[in-house]
Amino acid sequence: MTGRFIAVVGPSGVGKDSVMSAMAQAEPRLVLARRTITRPSAAVGEDFDGVTEDRFAQMRSAGEFALSWPAHGLQYAIPIGVDQTLATGCDVVANLSRAQLVAAQDRFERCEIISLSATREVLAHRLTARGRETKEQVEQRLDRARYALPEGVMAHVIDNSGALDETVQAILRLLYPVRS
Numbered sequence: 001m002t003g004r005f006i007a008v009v010g011p012s013g014v015g016k017d018s019v020m021s022a023m024a025q026a027e028p029r030l031v032l033a034r035r036t037i038t039r040p041s042a043a044v045g046e047d048f049d050g051v052t053e054d055r056f057a058q059m060r061s062a063g064e065f066a067l068s069w070p071a072h073g074l075q076y077a078i079p080i081g082v083d084q085t086l087a088t089g090c091d092v093v094a095n096l097s098r099a100q101l102v103a104a105q106d107r108f109e110r111c112e113i114i115s116l117s118a119t120r121e122v123l124a125h126r127l128t129a130r131g132r133e134t135k136e137q138v139e140q141r142l143d144r145a146r147y148a149l150p151e152g153v154m155a156h157v158i159d160n161s162g163a164l165d166e167t168v169q170a171i172l173r174l175l176y177p178v179r180s
């Protein structure tokens with residue numbers, strides 16, 4: 001059977017990348033999608049493919065993306081290669097914009113949504129500690145935190161205000177009820 005596309009969403013700083021990489025490390029049936037982003041490759045955080053705006057536009061026109069979207073003044077995409085991984089029966093986990101959830105549900109045969117949450121105080125602390133954005137960019141990200149999920153989207157809502165490992169285990173129990 002084809003694998004599941006597992007979208008992880010939630011406000012900036014909630015811990016999407018940390019949770020996803022710990023999930024993929026802990027669960028061999030799960031593959032982390034490497035995103036293509038118009039952000040300098042040296043940036044801290046997730047492992048991604050950094051490209052110029054022109055290259056991104058070229059790749060999009062050539063049909064190299066399963067999903068793509070703009071956010072935070074950048075362009076993001078999930079490469080088409082995820083289809084091959086899903087065809088092998090592995091699950092794919094990807095960091096998505098909340099605005100892409102309806103498209104993801106349409107695009108993938110089997111789609112699960114994990115919506116991470118945390119208080120504004122926790123978000124502010126984590127974004128500042130991560131140190132990738134300026135103070136103004138952190139403020140803009142915090143303002144975006146109140147966006148709700150689109151209507152009609154069914155998500156598993158998981159709080160990540162506590163320990164990372166507890167969040168990861170809670171998600172894995174939900175996705176893989178039978179684990180060795």
Ligand SMILES: Nc1ncnc2c1ncn2[C@@H]1O[C@H](COP(=O)(O)OP(=O)(O)O)[C@@H](O)[C@H]1O
Nearest residue numbers: 012013014015016017018126130160162163164
């Ligand atoms: N459960 C957690 N407890 C403490 N710190 C966390 C937790 N989850 C993530 N972090 C930290 O918060 C910051 C933002 O996490 P990140 O995974 O980059 O979030 P996002 O991808 O949602 O923006 C990082 O510095 C990360 O190490």
Ligand SMILES: O=P(O)(O)OC[C@H]1O[C@H](OP(=O)(O)OP(=O)(O)O)[C@H](O)[C@@H]1O
Nearest residue numbers: 011012013071076095096097098099144
């Ligand atoms: O529409 P939203 O749900 O608000 O999401 C907007 C963007 O924020 C995240 O990106 P990114 O990983 O660059 O930001 P982050 O690491 O600061 O969360 C997410 O993956 C989207 O690309």
